[in-house]
Amino acid sequence: MQLVLISGLSGSGKSVALNVMEDCGHYVVDNLPSALLPQLVTHLRGAGYQRIAVAVDVRSGASIAALPKQVETLRGMVEDVRFLFLDARDETLIARFSETRRRHPLGGECSTLDEAIAREREALALISELGQRLDTSELSANTLRNWVKNFMELEAGSQISLLFQSFGFKHGIPLDADLVFDVRCLPNPHYDPLLRPLTGRDQPVIDFLEKVPEVGRMVDDIYGFVASWLPAYVNDNRSYLTIAIGCTGGQHRSVYVAEQLASHFRENARVLVRHRSFKT
Structure with a gap:
């Protein structure tokens, strides 16, 4: 079984990465609390699924803090576990939210977009070190798709x-x-x-x-x-x-x-x- 975990800042391109996974034949789950990852793997393995991609990010709330421990558990359950963290500079994220006019998950009447991004970056600081980190600041959606495909083409194993x-x-x-x-x-x-x-x-x-x-x-x-x-x-x-x-x-x-x-x-x-x- 192969499990791909995708996380990162809101607006960094996680939806694009998930779409690539789905196009490659992965069973895709978006916005799953990290505590449910072992149960999901057990259930989908029993159902015959061999390739899974899951997005886990700040929308999961406080449970995101448990992700590092969950990843260690998952590595004992699944032979090929990959972690992709998408990042981007603050000015890029602000521009993307301005273009789409979407609300930031941590935004609200009492906080600005800059403040919401800063809070999210702080909440995900430890998560960003779990695997491959990718800066999407200067990337078009098509280039990001190609880079995610390259990431998936790497063979599993202990070699760095x-x-x-x-x-x-x-x-x-x-x-x-x-x-x-x-x-x-x-x-x-x-x-x-x-x-x-x-x-x-x-x-x-x-x-x-x-x-x-x-x-x-x-x-x-x-x-x-x-x-x-x-x-x-x-x-x-x-x-x-x-x-x-x-x-x-x-x-x-x-x-x-x-x-x-x-x-x-x-x-x-x-x-x-x-x-x-x-x-x-």
Whole structure:
């Protein structure tokens, strides 16, 4: 049996993620109190269901605080338990609520939207560390669907999953990053008119960067740091580790370095690569 738990901030895209699960053939349950999760799994297993997706969030009230303990119980009941936490910057959440004109679950006459978001973020602080955290601030619904599908394509097992993510500092640091490396000190292909419209995945940009010794040193140093500390993260019972690589615009240097690091680690870990600043 496979159980996918989806949580996160209101307005971060949980409905989109649940729809992806349903399209993939999962039995979907929205807004279930965490205390009922073991009973749900037992009941659906008896009914023959093998894939389940459940959204558990602040709408469950005080029971959400028991979710970490419930997840431990569920890992003893189900072989493949996955946890996806969706997050977004406050300004993004405010804009989304303004567009949809929907009421925040913690909103009311006595609190503003900003205050409701702050209360929800505080209530979910411990929950966000239970699994893969995904910042949806800059993602379209279609991109989010593709990233959730990638998350589901990872094989179950004890091996840690590494996510290498490029980004542009001018758009802000991703909220889901565990480690952040700044590669803005490297030569920038942006200043070459022929390379400007390309990305770090295109061969002319690759050739440009591979000619610079400092670029290779940067890749080797980041690889050495992550490889050296990876056992510590594994011993910390982490299933996912997100390594964010940033340059100015998130198009050339960070993309190249993220791709290089991903290729170095593929033999020893499950690897995903995401590029925030352009469509792939």
